[in-house]
Amino acid sequence: MTTAPGGRSRRLGALGCAALTAAALACASTTVGGPADAAPAGTVHLPDLTTVIPTDSFSIVDGPDGREFRYTHLVFNRGEGPLRIEPSYSEAAGTYLGHQQLMTHDAGDTWSVVDQRRIADAFTFHAEHGHFHFPLATFGLFEVAPGGGVGAAVTMSPKVGFCISDSYIYDDSLEHAGVGHDWWGSCADPTTLRGLSVGGADEYDYRDPGQSVPLDGVPDGTYWFRAMSDPNNDFVESDESNNETDVLVTLSQGTVTVGTTTEPDTTPCTSELVSPAGGDTVSGTVALTSTTSAGNPARVRYLVDGTPVGSTTAGAPYAVDWASGTVVDGQHWLAARVTTGAGRVCTSPVRAITVDNSSGPDHAGPMVTFTDPEAGSTVGGRVAVAVRAVDASGVDHVQFLLDGKPLKAARTAPPYTVIWNSRETTAGTHHLGARAVDTRGNATTRTIRVEVVPTTPPKPLSIDVSVVARGSDSLTTPKLSTSYRREVLLALVSYDGPAGADGQSAKVSGAGLTWHLVKRSSSQSGVSEIWAARTTARVGSRTVTATPATPGYDGMLSVISVRNGARVGVAAAAGAPSGAPDFYVPAVQEGSLVLAAGNDWDAAVARTPVSGQIVRRQWLDTAAGDTFWVQALTRPTTAHRLVTIRDTAPTADQWNYVGAEVVARH
Known part of the structure; x- marks a missing residue:
């Protein structure tokens, strides 16, 4: 593990995986140590999920429901194949169910689906949030056990919402890095493919709603912060021993001190349904039984379409009676989920069964x-x-x-x-x-x-002042003067830089204000950043300066002041070697504006924004062969929702993109 500039960790190397048998695919746990080439063409290339925790993002804040421990995380696919999920709506289940599609490629590097596995947990689409609720990862604070290891859970994060899509390519050294990146659809469209490309990471910023662990009633002290990818063993992976990251943290008087980080072995048990058999038609009361390698499990639960329908702490065959009349007639997905005494979870392969409790004409409503x-x-x-x-x-x-x-x-x-x-x-x-x-x-x-209850609508946001500087090395804007006492100022910075990730960054100062970095995107060549400041008095005839860490490169600095802005809300970053430039900002509040900065290191080509968005500033730097631009929503949001900033063209160039929400005052 090395730490890249800007505090973002970069995991190097890839784990090789030989061709797997059908039994291994059902509950894969094969590990081949050391960096290696990916398996040859024609063999299954599986994903390998882990959770990356930037320890410099920890903080304790007063949230809307009390004190919170806040964190940033990345769900990272370091496997040799993509995680590819096809959700589809089940009329009988009343929710989205998903297949994990297993991939291979031919000698010409054309990828195709060779198998698919049903996923036990349901994908519940939340239209207001604009993404699925699904247990992609879990987070919480745990006691320190007497031996120093992870003890009992103290408090858990409510995080359930995930886009399940690349924010950027986190490790481009992996063989097949980037495969899958252009397959994923919009978070807000539940009918499109979800997944993580090879080397891709789905990042969630500490500012995002849900990126917190409640602390009310939790005393200061030392705890383990545990992050676990695929906690329910829903997916087939090449290596399931590395899904957990534990960070020792000490909480004291509103501060967080970081200790050691460990990655314990998370190899799961195995489980298999015994009855009913796959393809069976059932009615009335159905006997559910299963087997497990766990020996003496703490509990066995049964899931129908992702919903628990019964559990037992008794021994084998772990029998539970299920009243099938609680669901409508039709096809349903059934799985057994085992929790061991140590708290580990394994889930059986999912079986499809048909429920038929019909008896005469259908006169019942939905x-x-x-x-x-x-x-x-x-x-x-x-x-x-x-x-x-x-x-x-x-x-x-x-x-x-x-x-x-x-x-x-x-x-x-x-x-x-x-x-x-x-x-x-x-x-x-x-x-x-x-x-x-x-x-x-x-x-x-x-x-x-x-x-x-009565609520006050947000005050209307509007752009008060907008100035821009273009050129090489340090950039200083023309003098700006704001019209109102309390405004939010954003400095949107994009720079050219050396080839490769994390080769450039910037620092913003000026106007007599204290500036802080909101978000940086540098997974591709160059960099795009957003800095923010708040005013308590009118700014009169002052300049703002951006200074690159690596001098000698062109860039653009755009400073925008927003009237009636209260603060910066959620933020997001993205980047890719090609494809339509886009990223999503989750849980944007009603009445907010979203502004973004981007850089294209490959070409001086104009952006084509989607409907409802506008390119506010753009420099086609033909001398350097770069594009720098600022994009925004054309008007504040009218409801609490996910916002996707997107350009439909160009699609052949590498890009960095970063965005932030300005929340309105009430």
Whole structure:
């Protein structure tokens, strides 16, 4: 492990993996030590997931629900093949289920799917957040055991939302690095492929919602911070012994001191369903049994479409009776999940079974369950209203209701969700309903009660001042003067630099302000950065300067002041050797602006932004053969949502991209 400039760790080398047998693929744990070439063409190339924790990102803050331990993490694929997931909506399950597609390539390096495995956990799409809720990784603080190892859990992160897509190529030294990068679709589109390319990393910044461990009631002291990729053993990997990273941290009076980092062996047990058999048709009460290598497991749970339906602490055959009438007729996915006495988890291969409890004509309406908001909850502002609706014949549409009257147009396809502006409703008790109709005309209505409280809408954001400097080496803007006392200033910096990752960075100063680095992207040649400052008085006729760490290169500095800005919110970075430049910013608040900076090291070519976005500044530096640009949303967001900043062209060049949210004052 080496530490790259900018505090980002870079893992070197690759683990070779020989061709695997079918049994090994079912629960792969083969390890071939040392750097090696990838397996030859025609053999299965598997992913290898691990979690990278930048220890300089730890902090303790006062969050909306109390004190929080905050962290940044990267789920990194250091295997010789991509992690490729195909989600598809199951009408019988009422959610998205996924296949892991196993890949190989021919002598001409053309990649293809050679096998696919059902994934036990469901992919629950959250329309407001714009991504799947899925247990890709888990995080928490644990006691230090008497022997110094990891003890019992103290407090766990609520993190469940993941895009499952490359932020950038984290290690381009791996053979096949970048394979898969251009396969992944938008986080906000649940029908597209998800995954991690070879050498790719899915990064989540400490500012992102959910990137925290609650600390209320947790005393100062020394703990293990545990990060675990694929904690439920959902995926087939070339090496499942390296999924955990543990960092010793000492919490004292609001500070975090970092100690040792370890990667314990996480090789899972094995598990196999015994009954029912794959392809069976079942009805009524179904006996579920399984086997495991765990010996004396602490618990065996059974999952149907990712939902636990029963568990046992008794011995083999670990029998549980399942009432199949709790799901609609149709195909369902069944798996056994074992938790060992040491807390390790293994999951059996998933079997598809058919439930058939029909007895005469179908006069029953769909099964309807509210997923957002919770019944009896207090809400305000713009609220995501969502239900899960399933029916054996299929759901024709779902009509949402507010106090018995239609709320927005009927939804004719999943996900079944609407955004309700509760500010247009009087404060007090209200009833949200959902009427689901199946393809035979049978209907079911479900209703929940919520309490609406008044909320103040965000103040409108607008650009007050925008200045730019272009040239070589240190860049100084023209003098700028702000019009208002309290504004947020962003310095969006892009520089050329030496070939390769992490070869360039910058520092921003000036205007009599204290500047801090929000985010840097340097996984490709050159660098793009965002720095921020807040004003408490008007800035009068002052300049801002950017200075590159490696001199002698061209760059562009754009400084933008935002009226009614309260602070910088979530931020994100991305980079790739080719493909359409894009990145996502999760959980952007209502009324926010997202601004971004990018650099193209390969060519001076104009960007083509997608609808709803604008290139605010752009320098086609033909002398250096580079492009530097600043891009933004054309207007503030109207709801809490994921934002994807994207250009459709060019697609052949390497690029770095970085973006940040400016949150509005209320």
